[in-house]
Amino acid sequence: MKKVLTAQNVYKIYGAHGKNPFEALTDINFEMEQGDFICVMGPSGAGKSTFVNTLSTIDMPTKGKVIALGNDVRQMSEKQIGEFRYENIGFIFQEFNLIDSLNVFENIALPLVLAGRPEKEVQDLAMEQIHRIHIDDIRKKYPNEISLGQKQRIAIARAIVTKPEMIVADEPTGNLDSKNSFEILSYFHKINKEDNITILMVTHNAKIASYAKKFIFIKDGKISHTLERGDMSQKEFYYKIVEINNEESQSFIS
Ligand SMILES: Nc1ncnc2c1ncn2[C@@H]1O[C@H](COP(=O)(O)OP(=O)(O)OP(=O)(O)O)[C@@H](O)[C@H]1O
Numbered sequence: 594m595k596k597v598l599t600a601q602n603v604y605k606i607y608g609a610h611g612k613n614p615f616e617a618l619t620d621i622n623f624e625m626e627q628g629d630f631i632c633v634m635g636p637s638g639a640g641k642s643t644f645v646n647t648l649s650t651i652d653m654p655t656k657g658k659v660i661a662l663g664n665d666v667r668q669m670s671e672k673q674i675g676e677f678r679y680e681n682i683g684f685i686f687q688e689f690n691l692i693d694s695l696n697v698f699e700n701i702a703l704p705l706v707l708a709g710r711p712e713k714e715v716q717d718l719a720m721e722q723i724h725r726i727h728i729d730d731i732r733k734k735y736p737n738e739i740s741l742g743q744k745q746r747i748a749i750a751r752a753i754v755t756k757p758e759m760i761v762a763d764e765p766t767g768n769l770d771s772k773n774s775f776e777i778l779s780y781f782h783k784i785n786k787e788d789n790i791t792i793l794m795v796t797h798n799a800k801i802a803s804y805a806k807k808f809i810f811i812k813d814g815k816i817s818h819t820l821e822r823g824d825m826s827q828k829e830f831y832y833k834i835v836e837i838n839n840e841e842s843q844s845f846i847s
């Protein structure tokens with residue numbers, strides 16, 4: 594199976610050369626293969642965002658190796674990393690990050706335009722996503738004229754319009770109600786299954802996490818639990834995830 598991301602003995606120390614260094618990731622070893630759908634949970638401040646950012650080239654490890662699609666990221670130039678990210682990773686954040694002065698169609702098409710794709714291809718690929726998420730009727734509207742759930746669907750369409758190898762999503766449903774959250778998750782499930790897009794997602798919600806194929810729990814900058822869904826039903830997987838979260842939250846009470 595093709596390896597998408599590998600972390601070997603990765604440390605992330607914020608302010609490593611300053612007066613108050615902070616070790617946010619400690620000796621992380623992790624592998625993600627093509628087609629994986631991995632969900633990351635853990636308490637606030639545990640290092641989840643640092644983990645996904647350090648693994649997905651947004652940030653650099655302080656020590657250790659991150660290998661992204663066979664490339665050792667510390668051996669790559671800024672320019673190579675930028676291009677790599679552009680071509681291979683779709684990012685989705687809690688705040689959507691849509692551009693207010695562009696309409697829905699233009700927001701979705703932006704990564705294609707920036708990548709210099711021919712106009713016909715831009716049109717076709719952006720429209721394909723628009724049909725797929727059923728937003729034809731709002732494609733000419735601007736971000737301030739649409740709902741939160743619609744904004745997040747557009748952020749997802751924009752992230753996958755270039756057909757990236759993987760999606761990295763940091764609390765993609767953090768600002769959504771449950772109906773919209775589960776719609777988004779069904780969509781993730783679909784692109785993972787049908788397009789074989791690898792997904793790495795952070796969430797605070799065990800139900801959302803149960804859509805993944807694999808679960809990891811991060812605590813104090815370390816991976817403290819790893820759980821594969823395997824043959825478990827989604828419900829069984831959900832209960833296991835809840836159990837781990839409960840165990841971990843009780844460990845704060847002495
Ligand atoms: N730029 C930074 N400089 C110094 N410390 C940082 C920086 N970014 C994050 N940290 C610290 O690193 C730790 C991990 O932060 P991170 O954002 O990864 O947590 P998280 O698990 O994503 O939390 P949340 O669930 O609240 O989003 C926290 O203690 C945080 O204060």
Ligand SMILES: [Mg+2]
Pocket residue numbers: 641642643763
């Ligand atoms: Mg975070």
